[in-house]
Amino acid sequence: MDAIIQAFELVFTWPVMTTILGAALFGLLVGAVPGLTATMATALLVPLTFFMDPIPAVGAMVTCAAMAIFAGDIPGALLRIPGTPASAAYTHEAYAMTRKGEAETALGACVLFSAIGGLFGTAVLIFAAPTLAEFALNFSSQEYFWMAMLGLTCSAFIGSPSPIKGLVSLLIGLLVATVGLNNAAGVPRFTFGSTDLMAGIDFIPAMIGLFAVSEVFRTVAAGAPAWDNVQVKVGNIFRNWGGMVVTYWRQQLRGNVTGTAIGILPGAGADVAAYVSYAVSRRFSKTPEKYGTGHLEGVVEATSSNNASLSSAWVPALVFGIPGDTITAIVIGVLYVKGLNPGPTLFIFNPQLIYAVFLIFLLANLLMIPLGWLVIKLARGLLRTPRSILMPIILIFCIVGAFASNNAVYGIIIMLVFGILGFFMEENEIPIAPCILGIVIGPILEHNFITTMIKSDGSFITFVDRPIAAVLAVGLFLIWASVLYRAFQSRGAAAS
């Protein structure tokens, strides 16, 4: 109980509340601008969090990400350009509703069900995380090895259109993670005599490069074309909220559960959740023929799902230190910088911090309703901000942010290299998310592999002779088998 009171004292202070409010507005603005993703919003926020206490730093990232995922629905509904990839699954549907003159219903549903979804995911986080943490105290290097493998597998194969390109991206991330002295043997690897590289590749400038700089390159290359003018008038978004909850409670609940489950899975995030939920909704709908013509049902289920997954992605991140998606991958980096090493012991030694994070989640999802309304009202003006002015300014932020990560030009070099890499990868349809998860999970995987091998004197049996480890291993092999089966099946279908 003491911890909960302490958590309230940590959160309800002026600096924390103003930080959260600021981060919420920032997240809404970035999310609402097409091309700028929730992950990019979080990455751009990182340099600012260096100078904050742990609670406002984490609070800012939680709030910013939740708002950005919701705000991605706005340009999706008004322009048919998803603001973030997590909205892409139902952009077509929401836009079709706008064309029918139902923009306020679509956007109202997005605000309402995003907030409910976020709260549902948070509830699961609150109840599941401490229990799982107790369970995770029994984990040894074998279990962590399998958890890390599970995270990498999900990130490469789930939601990636081409498993082989997902794997290439993952390997790039793992390769990046091996650079430096930081390995069990303490041998410098891939440093080529550079002292900067000894410390490894700094994660934060790499993130800024992959997500933000590559987007600047793309926009500049396209000559920063203006968006179509938004002519739509959005009326009262609060209309018929009660009716929607009554009509669509089934879809909402199913979306919440699917989203939460996908979020908890290490390595798969909000965009995968939205796609899966939209497909599930269509599959179980009584009126599947209405999908694609501006039907609210699928929008409700998918928007409930992506926000739920965002909250539940924190379960593996806090409990095991293994990111649930790209956003929590960044957050884990920040937690380490702040001295809050994620893992089960965080729940024992600093429970007040965990409760404070939960509180911030609840606050963020409640704030979403008034702030979401405000941003929808401002959307027309916001979407008129020309990209030709926005992008160069973002580039300056990127440079300064990369520099701030360790106050050296080295950060900017990393940012540039990764910006070009990210640009090249997107051009060739190689997904970026597996690369990021590879960079974060790689060291965990290697460390636990080598530790296990040293403990067992080189015997591989140790990896499966503990019950939890064996279960995790079987689960992982089932996923691999299903990926291979699907690959062969699609090849067979293509051949015939």
Place this chain on the structure above:
Amino acid sequence: MRFSDTMLGAMLLILGIAVTAYARTLPAVPGQQYGAAAFPTLIGVGFVCCALILLVQGLKARSVPLVSFTEWTRQPGALVAVGVTILCIVAYMLLARRVGFIPVSVAILVVLFRLLSVSWGKTIFFAVAATLVTDYVFRSLLLVPLPFGMMPRMPW
């Protein structure tokens, strides 16, 4: 710029072989079977496997050119624009220390705004305003030691 599966496969094959060869040169930990070399070797082998699959896929499809230009790269000036943006970042790395954050940032913004055909009035206004706001936020609020160069300290 888009590489075909064959081209991508060939590049990854070279990368994979190079990584594996490099990993073999890493010293072993005495008395242990797995040391610093184990992981890079696995990654290298992984690259080689992916490369072979891509090569097979590419050779089957055959008719695709090795390097093709995606829609936007065919637009006049697209590649130049990306090149200029990269040069701007390189210029910052080389000049910021000597000249200072404010002049270099204004210069970069002016170049990029003009590249995206923003009018001169807006260019000057946004370049100066964005630079001063960034300088204030990062130098004064967040205490990032942005280089002064030959500029005097701003009044904040």
